[in-house]
Amino acid sequence: MHRAATPLVRTLVASALVASVGLAACGDDEDDSAASDTTAAPDATEATAATSEPGGTGTDVAISSGPADGTATTPGDTSPGGEGDAEASVVVGAVLSPTSLDILHQPGAALDAVLLDNIYETLLTVEDDGTISPGLAALPEVSDDATVYTFTLEDGVTFHNGDGLTADDVVFSLDELRSETGTFAEDFATIDTVTAIDDLTVEVTLTQPDSELQFNLTRRGGAVVQADATELENSAVGTGPFSFVEWDVGASITIARNDAYWGDPAGVSEVTFQYFTDPNAAVNAFTTGDVDILTGVNSDLVGPLQDNSDYIVNQGTTNGEFTLGFNNERAPLDNRDVRQAIRQAIDKEGLLELYNGFGTIIGGPVPPADPWYEDLTDSAPYDTEAAEELLDGAGVTDGTALTLVYPNIYPTNAAEYIASQLAEVGIEVEIETVEFSVWLEQVFTNADYDMTVVLHVEPHDIDNYANPDYYWRYDSADVQQLIGDARTSTSPEESVELLKQAAAQIAADSPVDWLLLYADLTVSRPEVTGYPTNDTASRFDASGITVATG
Incomplete structure (x- = not known):
């Protein structure tokens, strides 16, 4: 059913809950437009005519998605197999649609999923095992004191308008991203200056060593936009394997293969990211033949798909920690033993x-x-007797009431499960269901709660535990010291060891309970291969997709 160069032939749908709450731990992600105004790609020279105006603020939460190497729950392989139809078109779906295409100033995983790797490329890239690799630049030369990074750009790279990539473009992009309104202002706080040494050489000087710098350059922080680009809110001119075609606001974004791409060409001619809000409708679209790949499938809906031998279901990884947060400043949760008891009272296998x-x-x-x-699963093993002893020792009596502020974006079965588990050890849980906007104000901003749940999807987010003002109000001088020392260490091995020590201390302190790490479920037909299966709601590299001929 694949028709060459024709949109709406096949649909890839990202209907994951992970996508809908990818912002949850970092602030309000406004990438949820429901409008349907159409914006076509501007003339190439028009898109790069003047200095861009700073847009919104926020924190990027996306991470790299791995290649199609997830664990298959039914036999199959998502890696490219055989010769594909280079003229095929596919449609990629997602839940959250961007309200702006400004990669420098507009936060949101929905934007990264469409634009990173496809339209915009990053200075560096990250492998599945965490190894940093070259991207638009070679791996940098680093000074002995780890405060000066020198990057050499690939020669011969061009933007979609035909202009060559230069160091000035990198300087512009990094300066905008670390500006007051840039999405990487906090992550790039250690950057002092960014300088173009010559057309293909960029020097980044830091105020102190920063072990996270290179990793951040594999994310949106490393995205390179043409210097003085304008109209970033409704267009995108990058160096990637696809070029921007059209944005039907709130409905879809269409990109086409960049035949002048400096690297390996994309496997299909056109991809349309189409937005769905109903996971049932997404599954229906797949089963009726309008969809080839369904990403982020709801675990409640995956069963019939697994049972069908015509489909390939894969379980990939995410960075999504479904977390039961405690207010560490509010009694009785200011007592470590009480927090530990709650962790041990909840059977994670049952969840x-x-x-x-x-x-x-x-x-x-x-x-x-x-x-x-x-x-660290042994840090708080399920043991109701141990939990009761800890509660007794802390003076917590049967019938003690705690409120669970529960965002309405999650199914209530998890809240009910938590309440039933804690009732077994004498804690009465009142579930207070709130709109997510209310959660952001009440919990995330004001820390007005006893317990809460949210899905944390930020990569390398251990820094949150070093911030005593974070909504958990967890304040550990030891953890802050360990994480701070790891960030400024010039030895990668030492940094990793320090963070392992910090993680162990955090687990021992039980500032939250880590309920589980979400899975990324994808389903496809065998003829469509080469798609990512890890963290597909945060980053979706469509360049490797192929559609088998015949």
Whole structure:
């Protein structure tokens, strides 16, 4: 059913809950437009005519999605297989649609999923194992004191309008991203200056060593926009394997293969990202033949897809830690033993059954994708007797009431499960369901709560535990010192070791309970391959997709 160069032939749908809450731990993501105004690609010279005006503010939460190497729950392989139809068109779907295309100033994982890797490329890239690799630039030369990074750009790279990539473009992009209104202002706080040494050489000088700099340059922080680009809100001119075609605001974004691309060409001629808000409608679109790949499938809906031998279901990884947060300043949760008791009173295996077995129990603040991950599930094993002893020792009596502020973007079965588990050890949980906008104000901003849940999807987010003003109000001088020392260490090995120590201390302190790590479920037909299966709601590189001929 694939028709060459024809849109709406096949649909890839990202209907994940992960996508809908990708902002949850960082602030309000406004990438949820429902409008349908159409914006076509401007003339190339028009898109780069003047200095761009700073747009919105916020924090980027996207991370790299790995290649199609997730665990197959039914037999199959998503890696490219055989010769593909280079003229095929596909449609990629997602839940959250951008309200702006400004990659420098507009936050939101929805924007990254469409533009990063496809339209815009980053200075560096990251492999599945966390190894930093070249991107638009070679790996940098680093001074002995780790405060000066010198980047050499690839020669012969051009933007979609035909202009060559130069160091001035990198300087412009980094300066905008680290500006007061840039999406990487906080992450790039250690950058002092960015200087173009010559056309292909950029020097970045830091105020102090920063072990996260290179990783941040594999994310949106490394995206390169043409110097003095304008109309960033409704257009995108990058160096990637696809060029921008059209934006139907709130409905879809269409990109086409860049035949002048400096690297390997994209496997299909055109991709349309189409936005869905109903996961049932997305599954229906797949089963009726209008969709080839469905990403972020709801675990409640995946069963019939697994049972069909015509489909390939894969379980990929995410960075999504589904977290039960405690207000560490509010009694009785200001007592470590009480927090530990609550963790030990909740059977994570039982919770995993609610998600039909999809997910990972991690027991600590670090997902397996991070280099400083260690299995910390033994830090608070399920043990109701131990939980009751801890509560008794802390003076918490049967019938003690705690309120669980629960964002309405999550199914209520998890809240009910938590309440039933804690009732077994004498804690009465009142579930207070709120709109997510209310959650942002009440919980995230004002810390007015006892317990809450939210999905944290930020990469390398262990820094949150070093911020005593974060909504958990967790204040550990030891953890702050360990994380601070790791950030300024000039030794990668030392940095990893320090962060492992920090993670172990955090798990011991139990400032939150890590309920589970979300899974990324994708389903496809066998003829469509080469798609990513990891963190597809945050970053979706469409360049490797192929559609088998015949």
